[in-house]
Amino acid sequence: MRVMGGDQVEQAVAGTVTLLRTVTQRDWTAVPAGRLEWDCRRTVLHIADDLIAYAGQLAGRARDTYVPFEIALEEGTGNEGLLDVVETTGALLAAAVRTAPRKARAFHPYPFRSANREGFAAMGVAEVLVHTHDVAQGLGLAYQPPAGLSDFVLRRIFPHVRPDSDPWRTLLWATGRAELPGREPVTEWRWYNNLVIPADRLALEGVTPAAAADLAVGGDGGFGWLGGSPAEGTRVGAELVVAKQYEAGTHRPEWGMFALVRHEDDAALGAVGFHGVPDESGRVEVGYDLVEPARGHGYATEALRTLSARALAQDAVRVVTARVDLGNRASQRVLERAGFRRVAEDAENFTYELRG
Template identity: 55%
Template sequence: MLHMGGDQIDEAVAHTAAVLRAAADRDWSAKAGGVDWSCLKTSEHIAGVLAAYACQLTGRATDGWVPFDTFLDEGTGPEGAIHAIEAAAGLLSAVVRTTPRGVRAYHSYPSGGADASGFAAMGVTELLLHTYDIAHALGVDAEPPASLAEAVLSHLFPHVPPTPAGGTPWTTLLWATGRGDLPDRARVTQWRWHNPYALPAGELSLRELTPAAAADLAEGGTGGLTWLGGAPFGGTRAASGATFNKYVAGVHRPGWGVYALVRTADEVAVGGMGFHGPPDDEGCVEVGYDLVEPARGNGYATVALRALSAWALTHPEVTSLLALTTPENVASQKVATGAGYVRLPDRAPHRAYGLHRT
């Protein structure tokens, strides 16, 4: 699933309401599974966090949480709590649908922000997991549609190895969040989700691709983006395929894959840039880049490479960056030198350029 939006929130809350109403006559003062709250308090948390996500987007919060909280009225019972969840989910769904592409709002992890699709994915995750916490305590089944669990894994858990043979996306999500076990995998005791990075670069934003978007690009799709000229250049498709293959193999590290270069003025993608993988044992990470032909000659790649390289060098394990070009690709060589890379000894059949930590 390329995009997380209002439809997925609506599907998730319908699942939540059906599960919780099946247990509305049970004791909601019981402790919910996996958290330190009662079932009723957990339902209050679900409604509150969905409303908070909506207000982050409508308030265009950039440096912190909008300063308010949401509580159930005193004396509210299970049916009232379910109604509150439905109302808050409807609010988030409407906000996600009407938030312009490219708008980001504050969320602490991992990079201080998320777009509407990210908040939709987080909202769906809150609904699925905390519904499970309540249902597990009250003795009812809570397995959601497989497509929702699979979409959550792709959008927020790209660091989690794919579902093993005999498993389901739901059992993998439960394992990834410390709520279940999988054969041959150690129990998870600490976890976080990962919202895709968005790195500013002058007129551009470097948008990290999810595994689902990378797979779509590799297969000839758009990756959910609008491309100048209608489609990305071949190098972006090849790099996307390599990133998705690493995800399937369980060795993908978020942040060290492919980014789309998006013009912030019109939200049009003009190229791709990224890493061939995480830093090697010597702290070197290889970069690659290309632009669609109509976007060339505007300095986009140079500015983007500076930004991506600066981001990489914020990581202590990175000591240097490497760019390889064919001898005849003078344009790519100019991009590298313009971004501060210096010529290194050739790595036949390529010319090599490097940037070292000062």
């Protein structure tokens, strides 16, 4: 899985510039952009603003807030010049995405206070696509971006949105710009970059539906795995994310799957995650595994403690549960060291609980 997003940014920008260069002679300030209050020219400038802002955030590794700058066009810049700016800012974002290390993150407020390189690429592509749609509506132009661009966005920053056969229509619906049969209209929306939870020696990096789909079919999910590949349990968990959560529209990233990435060398050691959102009684089930070379060093215990503590700090959770094979003594010791206690047994499994 080597998709990082630079190519997608450039493809989205190229489609916008090609379309709008056909109407540069028109007055873009004379009509609003779709349902927006902005006129079409202001909306195109907003696209450039977002592209350069995301490039700046990622390249500068902004930590706590937006880097305080914005674009100011030279006086007298026409529509052709504005499109040159969009093209240039798109190239800058693509370059920032391509040159950022895999684990690089920078500030973005929604909703977990940071994004990685694919997150910034997906946000940039989303801004280009939906605002080009707005401008095209205002100017009476036909606009249909490649389905792969919309799918790229949806699987990375709209993990909570159930996919549909038409990714472009789904993205428009998810951003309040279209209707989808059988779904309520969207009046308020936001995207979700992946959540990263820090631990002592590890980072618990949220696995997006895009990464989970790659893991489920034998890929690396964009991670560098210790020993060359993830454990089988990670692939099973990834299939759960894709087939039973994302495709059903029930996936919530904070209750999903997390890769265990070691700080010192950026190696992925395993995965930990929930089987779904907490139930009505406040119970949530957790699972975990490690690649063989990482076992015996306390990594699973560290990850389980970290994730369980975060879960129990939420109002919706009273109990974290786990099931383990009767003969898997190593996994039982992990649970016991993490503070879980055995509460039940059946023909195949022990059940453990950790209560808040």
